[in-house]
Amino acid sequence: MSRLLTRGALYLFLIALSVPLVFPFLWMVSSALKLPGDVLASPPQLVPAEVTWDNIRDVFTFQPFARQVYNSLYIATLVALFTCVLSLLSGYAFARLRFPGRNVLFFLFLSALMLPVEVTLIPNFSLMKALGFADTHVPLLALPVFGATGVTGVFLMRQFIQSIPVELEEAAMIDGMGRLRILLHVILPLTRPMLGTIGIIAFLYSWNSFLEPLVFVNRSELFTVPLALTAFTDTSGNPIWGVQMAATAISTVPLLLAYLVARRQITESLAQTGIK
Amino acid sequence: MAAPILTPTPEATGRSGSPAPRRARRHRRREALTGYLLISPQALGFTLFVLVPLVAIVVLSFTHTDLRSGRSEAAGWDNYRQLLTEDPTFWRSVAVTGVFALGLVAINVGLSLGLALVLYRRPPGAGLFLTLAFLSVVTSQAAWALVWRFLLQGEGGGVNELLSLVGITGPNWLFEAKPALAAVIVVAALKTVGLKAVIFLAALRNIPSETLEAARLDGASEWRLIRHVVLPLIAPTTLVVVLITFIGSFQVFDYIQLMTHGGPSHATSVLAFYLYEQAFELFQAGYASAIAVVLFGLTLLLVAAQWWARRKWVHSE
Numbered sequence: 001m002s003r004l005l006t007r008g009a010l011y012l013f014l015i016a017l018s019v020p021l022v023f024p025f026l027w028m029v030s031s032a033l034k035l036p037g038d039v040l041a042s043p044p045q046l047v048p049a050e051v052t053w054d055n056i057r058d059v060f061t062f063q064p065f066a067r068q069v070y071n072s073l074y075i076a077t078l079v080a081l082f083t084c085v086l087s088l089l090s091g092y093a094f095a096r097l098r099f100p101g102r103n104v105l106f107f108l109f110l111s112a113l114m115l116p117v118e119v120t121l122i123p124n125f126s127l128m129k130a131l132g133f134a135d136t137h138v139p140l141l142a143l144p145v146f147g148a149t150g151v152t153g154v155f156l157m158r159q160f161i162q163s164i165p166v167e168l169e170e171a172a173m174i175d176g177m178g179r180l181r182i183l184l185h186v187i188l189p190l191t192r193p194m195l196g197t198i199g200i201i202a203f204l205y206s207w208n209s210f211l212e213p214l215v216f217v218n219r220s221e222l223f224t225v226p227l228a229l230t231a232f233t234d235t236s237g238n239p240i241w242g243v244q245m246a247a248t249a250i251s252t253v254p255l256l257l258a259y260l261v262a263r264r265q266i267t268e269s270l271a272q273t274g275i276k
Numbered sequence: 277m278a279a280p281i282l283t284p285t286p287e288a289t290g291r292s293g294s295p296a297p298r299r300a301r302r303h304r305r306r307e308a309l310t311g312y313l314l315i316s317p318q319a320l321g322f323t324l325f326v327l328v329p330l331v332a333i334v335v336l337s338f339t340h341t342d343l344r345s346g347r348s349e350a351a352g353w354d355n356y357r358q359l360l361t362e363d364p365t366f367w368r369s370v371a372v373t374g375v376f377a378l379g380l381v382a383i384n385v386g387l388s389l390g391l392a393l394v395l396y397r398r399p400p401g402a403g404l405f406l407t408l409a410f411l412s413v414v415t416s417q418a419a420w421a422l423v424w425r426f427l428l429q430g431e432g433g434g435v436n437e438l439l440s441l442v443g444i445t446g447p448n449w450l451f452e453a454k455p456a457l458a459a460v461i462v463v464a465a466l467k468t469v470g471l472k473a474v475i476f477l478a479a480l481r482n483i484p485s486e487t488l489e490a491a492r493l494d495g496a497s498e499w500r501l502i503r504h505v506v507l508p509l510i511a512p513t514t515l516v517v518v519l520i521t522f523i524g525s526f527q528v529f530d531y532i533q534l535m536t537h538g539g540p541s542h543a544t545s546v547l548a549f550y551l552y553e554q555a556f557e558l559f560q561a562g563y564a565s566a567i568a569v570v571l572f573g574l575t576l577l578l579v580a581a582q583w584w585a586r587r588k589w590v591h592s593e
Contacts, residue, residue, distance in 0.1 A: 006498070010394050014405050017391060020466055022408050024423045027434045031426065040432025042440075086321075089314040098304070099311035105319065112326050114579050116527040118548040119568045122336065122555050123329035126346065146321030154318065179310045208416040210530045215556055226418030230534065241426055248419045255414040267410065271474040 025252075032056065032246035039241045055246035059232075062243060064221050065250075068228040073254070075140050075224060076206035082145045083153045083202035084195045091157025092183050096169070106158075112151045117143070117211065125215060139216040140206070140224065149205045153198040156272060160194040161187065197269040204270070207255065225251045333572070336565035343559040355566035365542050366567070369550040373574075376461055376546050377525040383465035384521055388472030389514070393502060395473070396480040406477075409470030417467065421534040424463045425450065428535070450536050453543035460531045460544050472517055479513035480506070519582045526575055547571045 026046065031039055032055050034048040041049075059065050093099075094106050128139045144150065164187070172182045210226040217223060220231065229251060232244040259266050337355055341348040359366050391409060395402045412420055427434040430448030439446040447455040483506065491505045507514075529548045532538055538545035538553060545553070547567060555564035 007399075010399065011401075013390065014394060014401075017387060017469070018405060018408050020462075021412055021469065023434070023438075024420070024427060025411060027427060028423045040429060042432050042437060044432070044434060044437040086318045090318045093311045093314035097307050097311035097314070099308035102311065105315065108327070109318075109322065112322070114523055114575050115326070115330075116548060116571055116575060118527060118529060118551050119333060119572045119575075120326060120329035121552075122343070122561050122565055122568065123332035124325060125343070125556075126332075126561075127324075127329065142321065142325055146318065146325045150318060150321070179307070183314075204414070208418070210416070210418045210533075211552070214533075215552075226416050226530075229418055229422055239422075239426075244422060245426060248422055251419050252415050255416075256411065259410065259414045263407065263410075266414065267474055270413065270471055271478060 028245050028249050028252075031242060032249045034242055036240075036242055039245075055242040056250070058240075058243045059247045059250060062240075063223070063228055063231060065228060065247060067221055068223045068225055069251070069254075071137070071222065072207055072225040075137055076203045078141055079144050079149065079206040080199040080203040082141065083150050084199050086145065086150055087153030087157040087198055088183075088188065088191060088195065090154045091161055092187060094154065094158045095161035096166075097179070109151050109154055112148055113155070115148065117147065120147075121211070121215060128216060134216065135218045135222065137217075137222065140209070140212050143212055144202065144206055144209065149202050152201060156198055157191065157194055160191060164190055196265065197272055200266055200269040201272070204255075330572075333565045333568045336562055337569045339562040339565075341561040341565075343555060343561040348562070351562055355563050358563070359566050359570070365545070365550065368542050369545045369547045370570075372457065372542075372544060373526065373546045373548075375457065376464075376528065377522055379458075379461040380465050380525045380528075381518055381521045383462060384468060384472060385514070385518055387465065388469045388517075389476050391469060391473040392476030392480055393506070396477055406470065406473065409473060411470075412467050413470045415467075417530040418534060420467050421463065421531045424459070425535045428459055451540055453540055456536050456540060457544050460535050463535065464525075464528055464531050472521070475517055476510065476513065479510040483509050515582075515585060519578070519585075523575060523578055526571060526578075547574075 030046055030048055033051045033053070034045070034055075035050055035052050038045055038049055090109075094102065124139065124143060128134055131138075133139055133142075168186055168190075169182050172186050177185070208226065209224075213224045213227040217227065220228070223231070229244065229247055232240050232247055234240055336348075338351055338353070339348045340351045340354070391405075395406060428436075428449035430436065430446075430451065433446075433449070435449065436446035449455045449459045487505065487509070488501065491501050496504070526546075527548055528546055529552060532544055532546055532549040533552070536544040538549050542550075548571065551564050551567040551571060554560045554567060
């Protein structure tokens with residue numbers, strides 16, 4: 001009996017916790033399909049009284065939303081790619097090569113993990129302006145790749161390479177391979193799972209980032225998705241709820257699909273960092 | 277796992293002493309050169325976009341600088357004096373940052389640890405609940421914040437409509453000081469419950485089953501087992517999750533900007549938001565830099581605290 005009660009209590013906890021985690025998605029989709037007059041109707045309609053597709057159409061006519069989704073996708077892909085390449089190079093150097101200043105440098109890199117991105121934003125804003133990169137996508141690539149995201153990659157890659165038996169490289173060296181060829185032909189194939197992890201982490205960071213686009217990008221055709229979502233407003237700046245919820249719903253689709261396809265890989269990758 | 281992120285492991289470095297043969301020395305020089313070559317792209321970028329800005333922010337904090345025109349003049353300690361003695365909004369932001377951090381850690385870590393403890397014996401449906409908790413993890417913060425802003429509308433908002441079903445009249449959440457702060461904290465906390473739960477689950481599954489069996493044979497109840505065996509064993513993970521969440525809370529910006537814009541009257545303005553407001557809405561780059569220095573200082577304090585806490589409480593690493 002008491003076991004049954006405990007079990008009941010546990011499921012009650014699970015269900016109670018699931019409500020605020022799942023209801024927002026249901027409400028978002030339902031609101032996206034409602035007529036403007038029904039969006040804030042009382043009593044609430046979980047299933048729209050009348051289904052309309054206008055909001056979804058408006059998402060793409062109100063702003064160049066398809067272009068903005070493309071921006072987000074290509075920027076996140078490049079950030080993932082650059083982060084992978086750099087973390088492989090630096091991670092290998094920190095894991096395997098001896099050079100003066102190595103530990104100091106590594107410690108410096110690590111310190112960026114704790115650094116709130118807001119702290120360095122003002123000088124970076126002036127720097128990007130001076131370099132002619134204001135209102136371009138360059139800051140959205142450079143800041144994560146060389147900032148906390150990139151450093152996370154280096155850290156994870158260094159750990160991973162340290163766990164690879166050093167004998168493999170010694171054998172390759174006896175065969176006369178140089179360091180760079182070893183990196184390319186021995187280490188690179190072995191680090192594929194870690195590159196996947198780092199790629200996922202970097203992609204998600206970039207896909208989510210809101211502050212950097214807000215600060216660095218002005219033209220709406222350069223917006224990324226998170227920034228674009230905020231711009232579905234009427235002339236006095238109030239959100240047009242139905243359209244905004246439609247856009248928000250659409251924006252969650254790519255990653256939800258990716259998650260459903262590669263659930264295990266994404267879960268495990270994210271569990272390796274404490275990022276957002 | 278997340279644990280090592282905060283501790284660089286010291287390495288045994290260099291060989292010592294005796295005059296090495298020339299070949300070995302040449303070999304070592306080559307190795308060092310290769311090392312520098314490999315880290316140079318990242319080191320250059322890091323210097324340009326992290327280290328130099330970090331120095332610049334300190335320099336800027338001693339100036340009056342207009343972000344738009346770039347016009348700048350020396351200010352001595354003016355910004356700090358103004359910040360510490362004449363700016364109640366700054367102190368309000370410090371307090372809000374503290375409340376936000378504590379609230380976020382308590383709710384986020386509490387819920388995710390609870391979820392992990394319920395799920396780790398894999399009860400029927402465990403996979404489903406974990407997947408549901410992960411939906412918000414793979415949603416962007418902006419999307420999550422906007423949906424919740426919509427749900428928290430005073431009249432006709434989803435939350436208040438749900439509450440009215442059970443006879444409660446909810447406040448106008450985002451426009452009243454205390455409800456607004458509570459709301460942004462809870463929304464931020466919920467977003468990553470699934471992620472933190474996965475981290476806890478990994479730690480829980482590392483506990484050897486013999487340990488648990490032995491305690492059970494000694495007649496420990498389930499509750500005592502969790503309290504006296506399980507929780508102490510995962511203490512290192514808990515500490516790291518708490519610290520990551522704490523430090524992460526200092527960078528929270530999206531929820532504030534999108535849900536309340538710091539309001540009403542700065543009731544939800546965390547330091548990161550106040551910094552943004554001063555720099556990019558009021559263009560007071562010098563003053564905002566002083567806030568950035570404070571924020572950086574607070575982060576350093578936290579990092580120092582974690583080194584200390586780790587030494588004191590966690591021996592098993």
